[in-house]
Amino acid sequence: MGDHHHGPAKGLSRWLFTTNHKDIGTMYLWFSFAMFILGGAFAMIIRAELFQPGMQLVEPAFFNQMTTLHGLIMVFGAIMPSFVGLANWMIPMMIGAPDMALPRMNNWSFWILPPAFLILASTLFMEGGAPAFGWTFYAPLSTTYAPPSVTYFIFSIHVLGLSSIMGSINIIATVMNMRAPGMTYMKMPLFVWTWLITAFLLVAVMPVLAGAVTMMLMDIHFGTSFFSAAGGGDPVLFQHVFWFFGHPEVYIIILPAFGVVSQIIPAFSRKPLFGYASMVYATAAIAFLSFIVWAHHMYTVGMPIAGELFFMYATMLIAVPTGVKVFNWITTMWRGSMTFETPMLFCIGFLVLFTIGGFTGLMLSIAPADFQYHDSYFVVAHFHYVMVAGAVFSMTAAVYYWLPKWCGRMYNETMGKTHFWISFIGFNVTFFPQHFVGLAGMPRRIPDYALQFTDFNMMSSIGAFIYGASQILFLYNVIATIVAGKPTSEEKVWDGAEGLEWTVATPAPYHTFETPPAVR
Amino acid sequence: MIRVSNNPTIDTTAKLVAVAIAMFAFVFVVMVPLYNVLCDALGINGKTDGSQYTSVPVAVDESRTVTVQFVATNNEGMPWEFGPSVTAMKVHPGAVNDTVFFARNPLPKDMVAQAIPSISPSRAVKYFHKTECFCFNQQPLEANADAEMPLQFIVDQDLPKDIQTITLSYTIFDVTDAVNGSVAAR
Numbered sequence: 001m002g003d004h005h006h007g008p009a010k011g012l013s014r015w016l017f018t019t020n021h022k023d024i025g026t027m028y029l030w031f032s033f034a035m036f037i038l039g040g041a042f043a044m045i046i047r048a049e050l051f052q053p054g055m056q057l058v059e060p061a062f063f064n065q066m067t068t069l070h071g072l073i074m075v076f077g078a079i080m081p082s083f084v085g086l087a088n089w090m091i092p093m094m095i096g097a098p099d100m101a102l103p104r105m106n107n108w109s110f111w112i113l114p115p116a117f118l119i120l121a122s123t124l125f126m127e128g129g130a131p132a133f134g135w136t137f138y139a140p141l142s143t144t145y146a147p148p149s150v151t152y153f154i155f156s157i158h159v160l161g162l163s164s165i166m167g168s169i170n171i172i173a174t175v176m177n178m179r180a181p182g183m184t185y186m187k188m189p190l191f192v193w194t195w196l197i198t199a200f201l202l203v204a205v206m207p208v209l210a211g212a213v214t215m216m217l218m219d220i221h222f223g224t225s226f227f228s229a230a231g232g233g234d235p236v237l238f239q240h241v242f243w244f245f246g247h248p249e250v251y252i253i254i255l256p257a258f259g260v261v262s263q264i265i266p267a268f269s270r271k272p273l274f275g276y277a278s279m280v281y282a283t284a285a286i287a288f289l290s291f292i293v294w295a296h297h298m299y300t301v302g303m304p305i306a307g308e309l310f311f312m313y314a315t316m317l318i319a320v321p322t323g324v325k326v327f328n329w330i331t332t333m334w335r336g337s338m339t340f341e342t343p344m345l346f347c348i349g350f351l352v353l354f355t356i357g358g359f360t361g362l363m364l365s366i367a368p369a370d371f372q373y374h375d376s377y378f379v380v381a382h383f384h385y386v387m388v389a390g391a392v393f394s395m396t397a398a399v400y401y402w403l404p405k406w407c408g409r410m411y412n413e414t415m416g417k418t419h420f421w422i423s424f425i426g427f428n429v430t431f432f433p434q435h436f437v438g439l440a441g442m443p444r445r446i447p448d449y450a451l452q453f454t455d456f457n458m459m460s461s462i463g464a465f466i467y468g469a470s471q472i473l474f475l476y477n478v479i480a481t482i483v484a485g486k487p488t489s490e491e492k493v494w495d496g497a498e499g500l501e502w503t504v505a506t507p508a509p510y511h512t513f514e515t516p517p518a519v520r
Numbered sequence: 521m522i523r524v525s526n527n528p529t530i531d532t533t534a535k536l537v538a539v540a541i542a543m544f545a546f547v548f549v550v551m552v553p554l555y556n557v558l559c560d561a562l563g564i565n566g567k568t569d570g571s572q573y574t575s576v577p578v579a580v581d582e583s584r585t586v587t588v589q590f591v592a593t594n595n596e597g598m599p600w601e602f603g604p605s606v607t608a609m610k611v612h613p614g615a616v617n618d619t620v621f622f623a624r625n626p627l628p629k630d631m632v633a634q635a636i637p638s639i640s641p642s643r644a645v646k647y648f649h650k651t652e653c654f655c656f657n658q659q660p661l662e663a664n665a666d667a668e669m670p671l672q673f674i675v676d677q678d679l680p681k682d683i684q685t686i687t688l689s690y691t692i693f694d695v696t697d698a699v700n701g702s703v704a705a706r
Binding site: 101102144165168169172173176177178203204205206207208210211212214215226229230232234237240241244302304 | 528529532533536537539540541542543544546547548551552555556559562595596636642691693
């Protein structure tokens with residue numbers, strides 16, 4: 001780094017005005033962790049209420065606000081920004097670029113996020129309470145019967161959607177234009193590939209979400225009737241528009257996680273990733289299929305039989321590219337010199353639990369069977385297996401894997417492994433029993449339940465408290481590492497790690513790759 | 521590929537912004553109309569076409585009896601008393617049937633209402649013909665007045681054999697403000 005380059009500015013203005021991809025990545029990561037804690041606190045309230053049947057702690061209306069805000073904050077505030085933060089930190093370093101392509105827009109796309117969530121969280125203190133219609137905000141619950149705070153909710157969705165779109169345009173522009181010479185598309189690390197495809201999905205569907213909430217806004221305030229049967233509209237239209245966004249959205253959440261796992265498993269197996277090209281094609285196939293399966297979320301609305309069959313077969317087809325990925329990860333580990341540091345443990349946990357979530361997804365894709373599973377706790381168990389054990393586990397793995405590179409200090413391995421095992425056990429105790437209560441008929445999003453579900457719900461709640469507590473350990477471990485971890489200056493922190501990010505100094509300097517590296 | 525700018529970053533960005541705007545427009549100009557067109561074409565949300573049917577002379581199929589049920593619903597905030605005179609009728613396909621609905625305006629002001637029909641199961645939509653229906657027109661009622669509203673219908677002889685019951689549902693809406701020229705404020 002030359003003397004003519006200045007380091008980070010001092011004080012608060014460093015963070016407010018920064019255009020440095022590492023600073024912005026760091027802010028995204030901390031912000032998403034804060035949202036993860038907030039959404040987690042809401043989940044604790046939900047599980048505390050459900051510890052016993054009958055009304056225990058909160059009013060049903062407040063319970064509904066909790067399930068709604070928990071979902072919205074975890075999806076839009078925790079998981080998505082955490083992967084954007086990771087992309088900011090890692091993509092320029094992985095492709096040998098000095099920064100993101102649009103650094104000023106990068107600053108803006110982060111800084112409009114905290115206000116959006118401040119607005120969303122502030123609805124809790126408004127008259128009529130926060131939105132209570134579920135994170136899927138189906139009309140007419142979210143229009144005719146919505147609390148007045150719904151307008152603030154709509155505005156916050158607009159703002160965070162704008163942030164996502166700007167973030168993904170930035171990522172695409174970076175990957176397409178700023179790769180080091182010799183870094184062809186098929187030499188890019190898989191994390192970059194999965195994010196490139198994710199970013200295209202985001203540009204395509206976040207505007208659809210914006211359209212859905214705009215129609216809600218117009219129905220509520222401007223006398224239109226998009227979703228109101230009273231004026232010739234149709235509430236089912238809302239579900240189509242929402243899930244046209246919503247299904248690609250779940251791949252937006254999981255594809256970067258696939259990318260992370262594809263970086264970490266080879267590193268700790270000390271073998272190159274098995275089937276690189278097939279991984280790229282499988283990612284693209286999943287992204288394409290995500291656009292033609294949305295109505296499997298709404299089998300029960302009364303579609304024609306041909307529609308049910310089409311969406312059923314198309315959905316089942318997704319199991320093929322996903323299976324390719326799972327087998328590639330397993331084959332990468334096969335006969336590798338494996339070690340089981342914390343990032344690897346989280347990746348293996350991801351692999352096992354995500355596959356379970358994938359299988360329950362396959363069960364849900366069967367249209368005739370779905371009529372029983374629909375809106376039950378089985379669905380809740382399914383999507384927590386893919387969201388938490390999928391996205392959150394892989395994000396945790398990513399933090400442990402790259403933290404030494406970010407701050408030049410090693411985390412405490414014993415504490416990391418303890419975090420993994422408590423998380424793994426807590427997670428399964430929480431969500432595995434939910435399969436059973438779901439199949440037995442317990443609906444989701446209710447504050448009370450029939451007596452025969454008591455035991456499994458108690459188990460679920462205890463597991464949730466364990467899982468929640470394990471995140472405090474994670475927070476402590478990360479802070480302890482940054483403040484007082486064992487310093488390391490090895491460029492390649494992990495001996496099996498491959499990629500350009502391991503060729504720069506540790507900790508990663510404020511500016512990297514001002515001259516592009518040579519890629520063979 | 522068209523180049524918008526010689527700066528590749530600006531070029532990529534401009535194209536992606538265009539995609540995002542196009543997708544936003546896509547919701548309004550494609551998804552909404554397409555949904556309505558598909559629902560009409562497939563008859564899948566029970567919406568009847570709302571037009572009068574001109575009967576063709578056919579023999580009455582007395583070997584078959586179909587139950588037609590009537591359901592009346594008031595839209596949110598609609599104060600009228602509104603209901604069918606009989607809740608169900610047994611009819612033969614091909615026969616012309618008559619029934620009436622009652623409506624009463626309990627408020628001390630003149631009002632106009634519009635009834636919107638819907639049929640279940642949706643497969644029966646194209647086999648249920650209305651030759652006369654109060655839903656073809658708006659129904660004005662003076663303060664505290666009441667009215668009998670006629671309905672005349674024919675169940676088509678080609679009605680699929682497995683359909684034995686057809687439910688005809690009416691929802692009545694207050695359209696007074698719209699008729700008087702001002703858009704209803706919410």
